[in-house]
Amino acid sequence: MRTPNHLAGGLIITGFGAALCNLNIFNSPASVGVMAIASLLPDIDHPKSIIGRSLKPIARAINRRWGHRTITHSAVALVSSTFLFALIEKSISGSSPLALIYFFAYFSHLLLDMVTLMGVPLLYPFSKNPFVMPANPKWRIRNDDRRAETIAFCLFLLAALFMRPLFEQGFWTTYNRTFGTLKHVVSEFHKADDLLEVSYQAKVGTEPISGRGYCIEVTEQYAILLENGRFRRLDKQSMVLNKLLPRHTGRKFVYEHLSIINVSLDSLNQLVKDQLIAEIDLSSTLPFFVLLQGHTTEQKRIHEKYLTDLVFLTPKDTLSATASQKIPFFYEPNPRIPLLQNKLQQTQTRNRLYHHQLLTRERDIRQLKQQIRRATDMPTQERYYQQLETLRKTKPSQPDFEAERNLAIEIAQLQKQEKLKNLERRAKLQSPAPPVPPAPPLLSGHITFVTII
Known part of the structure; x- marks a missing residue:
């Protein structure tokens, strides 16, 4: 040629x-x-x-x-x-x-x-x-x-x-753009040496959406795009993905991992300001407040992925807030008193039973003695005498009036202590001590940032 x-x-x-x-x-x-x-x-x-x-x-x-x-x-x-x-x-x-x-x-x-x-x-x-x-x-x-x-x-x-x-x-990029599915974006993402820009067309319910953004993470179920400075999640479970077109940008992105140990909320706000957060996992022994996507929540641990607008807030002073309000007084009974009262009632019932048994025994003895004196023949006297001896040999239970008296004394003492304790509590609530400001929370954990270069 x-x-x-x-x-x-x-x-x-x-x-x-x-x-x-x-x-x-x-x-x-x-x-x-x-x-x-x-x-x-x-x-x-x-x-x-x-x-x-x-x-x-x-x-x-x-x-x-x-x-x-x-x-x-x-x-x-x-x-x-x-x-x-x-x-x-x-x-x-x-x-x-x-x-x-x-x-x-x-x-x-x-x-x-x-x-x-x-x-x-x-x-x-x-x-x-x-x-x-x-x-x-x-x-x-x-x-x-x-x-x-x-x-x-x-x-x-x-x-x-x-x-x-x-x-x-390139052949494979053109091939993947031709089909335009998450599976083909995954293939292109793993083969690419640079940052991919993905244009998408999707539908949420009946509302069509479209846009483009840098692909930070992608699987066969979802894709994470950085679109206009904010992370967007394209998920097959919540939307219909019609078209996904990857394009090589020639740029790169890197993850920067940072360990955090006992850092204050103000320092964290300076650290995460205007940053792209791939993952954050921080915890504290004290509660703290987080402003995320327009909502404020109280937490002791935050573990989130792909954030761009995270703000840490100082915890509310709960002591000063309650000091300005009238706190209702609730009488606190001693839980031991009802138990002792129940035991006293059982002891009293048992003592009454034993006392009645003693009175009945004494009455029976007197009646047998009278019958022995009235008997006219020896066999009858002998029979009554044997019954008397048998009754005398029987030892009935003795009532424990000492235990009953001790229980009553102990209950009275506990009731007095209970009354004094609640009087002291009422006095403290009526004149509370000045509130002590809470210690600021310190957070520890790790943060992973995304940097596009």
Whole structure:
């Protein structure tokens, strides 16, 4: 093929190959220059070609030794020259992205020459048989067929026009943007070396929403975007995500982890002011107040993610507030008194029972004595006498009036102490002591900041 088609076709083939490797051939003038030179370099074996005229001594030497479309149009030249180019580039810049562009551009020349009638001997010098495509010579291009060359050049230009987004974004980014789902954003996020900007279209209920923001975190269930200085969560559970289009920005973001030990609220406010907080986990032994998303809450521990408007507030002085109010008085009974009263009642009941049993026994003894005196015969007297002896031998339970008296005394003492204690409490409530300001809370934990550079 002629020079214009090698340049245009080389642009298409090199751009597509580089896109597969996430390289943008338009990223720098050097990559465009390498692509243009490498796509023409195999024709250095022809002294009348553009590159041959530029390097005529070398072109004549190669042509005289091997001829046209021989060694420079082989896989040996492709691999060896690419390896040499990579070594030179690595020694200069420490990396070799241009070597890939060189490889695809050089290969594009060989691929396009396969479409001509003559073909190229890819296995030269091991074999001189030409490689061609397609196999039917009627479908291949003759060197003097200007019409076919013109049509091919126009097709290459149209393809370059439509494939430019592919060249600039890379193959996989274009692929992920085509489908535009969370899954494809996850794939792009993990492969990217820079910060992604994601444009989204979603629907919350029946209300459509859209926007764009920097992607800070993404999973197959949700994405965290930094949009207009605030974090937005796009969640599949709460909205319908219609389209998510990732774009590389060339910027980066880093996480900065900071440990906090016994820091005051004022110092924390200075620390988090105008900062992007990826995660915060702080706690204190004393309660503190947090202003977050327009709401104030009292907490002893705060553990949140992705905040931009966090403010710590000083706790309210609860002692001074209660001092200005009338505190109601509640009588506090001694819980031991009801227990002792119940025990006293049981003791009194038991003593009454034992006392009644004693009186009944004494009455029975007197009655038996009277019956013995009245008896007229000896057997009857003997029977009453035995009953009397049996009754006398029975020892009834004695009432414990001493325990009853001691319980009554103890209850009276506790009731007196209870009354005095409640009188003292009432007096204290009527004239409270001046309030003591509470100690300021000190927080400990860690904070993770997001910094975009």
